[in-house]
Amino acid sequence: MLAAGTGARLGDLEVPATPDGYERLLGFVSSFGLIALIGVEGTNSYGAGLARFLAAAGVAIREVIRPKRSQRRRGKSDPIDAYAAASQALAEPEALPVAKTADGSVEQIRVLMAVRRSAMKARVAAHRQITSLLVTAPDTVRTRFAHLDGDHLIDILAATRPGPAADTVPAATGQALRRLARRHQALTEEITEIDTELRTLVTRVAPAMLATPGFGVITTATLLITAGDNPDRLHSEASLAALCGAAPIPASSGKTTRHRLNRGGDRQANWALHQVALVRLSTDPRTKAYAARLTAAGKSKKDVLRCLKRAIARQAWHLLVHPSPAPRIDDLRTLRHERGLTLAQAAEHLGTVAARISELERGTRLNLALATAYREWLNTQQTLSLAA
Structure with missing residues (x-):
């Protein structure tokens, strides 16, 4: 630790990464003032x-950026790294980012998304293995499943009963395909369960964002993870755009004035903005x-997408830091029934399909603009009914 006035080294202490160790560390630091x-x-x-413990104790924390390799020429050890972190915190406290709290619903979303991401990769890998095995499978196996694809192929393979793998090559191939298909089914079920839990959490944390056109459960969850449980640490919409890699970087030269793509930032958050842009397009x-x-x-097309992502990042910042109350939708179905209207009539008037109105009424797909227009139309129908 360093003295705030002079930067002199006051002392260092090595403790285990346990609650008792954190308490000893806080007591050691507090002993100096x-x-x-x-x-x-x-x-x-x-x-x-350590960050969670210090935050619970009411200590101000800043995220220290890992030093560059060129700054480690004097060696590396725990005390050296600790003094380097203290020097950085003392020299530029306002420039360092505020640490995420990681103690609320967004942390729950983060761990679920980590599991979902690995399950998705494993499912894709299983499907690729099935495709590869079918290409090189014996003729009796390949021709049997040649006309099948997609989920139907997975279901049929999972229900097969090949002989023991030790008997013949076709039997061993059949056993491999069945195991891969059942693995694919298990992963699909796992992903479905995670998606249900994510929808509940995201609806609780950011209902207004989820109700905004273009933002889905996964894209909203990804942006929430980037912002953290304390999104107020992002002081401006430009800070979120930079964090997501959506802030254009000047690339001008001579008489040419242009900006280029920012390849830094959180790539998952950048992917989320890209998906929202594609949906809206x-x-x-x-x-x-x-x-x-x-x-x-x-x-160009890339320039258009870059501009769109920058605009979406601006909107996302307001939805994260200054969220507006989500529209009430739990009474829409009751209001429609009271007026004797059908889903088809509502969909025709609002220029959509009946399935979208049903999803809105059940809360499975929120849409702020559609909910507002739907309620206004229902109120108009009430006025007409009373006038009649």
Whole structure:
């Protein structure tokens, strides 16, 4: 630890990464006087336990960026790293990011998303193995399943009863295909369960974002993880855009003035913004008109997507830091029944399909604009009914 006034080294202490060790460390630091702040490296990895303990104790924490290799020419050890972190926290306390708290619903979402991501990769790997085995399988096996694909192929393979793998090559291939198909089914069931839990958590944490067109459960969950349980640490919409790698970087030279793609930041969050942009490009009239204007101005497809992601990052910041109350939807079905209206009538008036109205009423797919227009139309029907 360093003195706040002079930067002199006051002392260092090595403790185990346990609650008792954290308590000893806090007592050691407090023995030198009032704590201004503590810099912790890796608050979302190896330093997560210490960061949570210090936050619960009311200590100000800053995320210390890992030093570059060029700064480690003097060697590396725990005391050297600790003094380097303290020096950085003392030199630029306002420039260092506020650490995530990681103690609320967003942390629950993060761990579920980590499991879901690995399950998705494993399912894709299983499907690729099935495809590869069918290509090289004996003729009797390959021709039997040649006309099948997708989930139907998985179901048929999982229900087969091949002979013992030790008997023949076709039997061994059949056993391998059945095991891979059952693994695929188990992973699908696991992913479905996780998606149900994620929908519940995301609806609780960010109902307004989930109700905004383009934002789905997975994209919203990804952006929530990037912002953390304390999104107020992001002081401006530009900070979220930079964190997501959606802030354009100047790449001008001479008479050419342009910006290029930012390949830094959280790539998962950048993927989420990209998915929202693609959804809106295919479904939202305002986004289509905006993209058409940019294209007419000479922007390339990549430039248009970059501009869209920057605009979506701006909207996402407001939805995360200053969320508006989600529209009430639990009474929409009751209001429709009271007026004797059908889903088909509502869908025809609102320019959508009956399935979307049903999903809105059941809360399985929120849509802020559709919910507002639907309620206004139902109120109009009430007025007409009373007038009659």
